[in-house]
Amino acid sequence: MTRRLIPPLLALLLLPAATGAQEVLRTDRTEPGHLRPLFRAYEPPPPGHQPRLRRTESRAVYKLPDGLKGLATLDRTLSHLCQRGAFLQQIDGLYWAATPDYRYGVAFSGGANLIDPQNRRQPGKAYFFRNQDSRCSVWIGDQAKLMPHYIGG
Template sequence: MTRRLAALLLTILLLPAAAGAEEVLRTDRTQPGHLGPTFRAYEPPPPGHEPRLRRTESRAVYKLPNGLNGLATRDRTLSHLCQRGAFLQQIDGLYWAATPDFRYGVAFSGGANLVDPQNRRQPGKTYFFRNQDSRCEVWIGDQAKLMPHYIGG
């Protein structure tokens, strides 16, 4: 009796699976464009969606063996503006200065790598950035004093 009951239960459980296996979905009911071409490693973006990013190489512009001592002073106002996002490097670390302790991001008063919507820059100055986030610190140095340490090309 238990064998017949087990066989009956097995038939009841397998019957819907077998019925579903016979049904095949037709592809003409789906959207025609859903089956795209085979995968290609690179497809150019569609017109009007070209990437806005440019590939750039960072470049050391100053080598300061004694750090910023005597060459630049920390500016509280610009540091506060940098922390708020109102005085920044356009590309963090695009230009940089090597010191024994830190690697500082560099921007120039002529506008190279500098975002300054409030026009706080001063002519003939170089700006050094450390931690371009809520801990940002900005130092100002005189370009004439920094020229002996310039290594940019």
């Protein structure tokens, strides 16, 4: 008895799928742009466009065998501004200082590698950055005092 019921039951189950497969949606009234991908990660440049590439390499500017001790002091105000994104290195680690414990990013008061929209920089100072994110801390050092440790070219 069960063998006789399977083929008609199977036909009833497959009937809706077969009727849907025959139905084709017309696309003559749709906009052709809907066929493009939703997101393109890379858009090729327009024809004849020559990209201007700027090559930058990080460079050690200070070698501090005893760290920042006696050469720079932690500035809580600038550290707070750095954490908020208001006092930063233009390129994180473009200039850096080598110490036994950490590698600090460096920016200079003349504007080299420094973003300072509130104009908090002081003449003759070097700024040392550690963890340029929500944990950022900024130290200020006098460039004249740091000059014996300068190794930049």
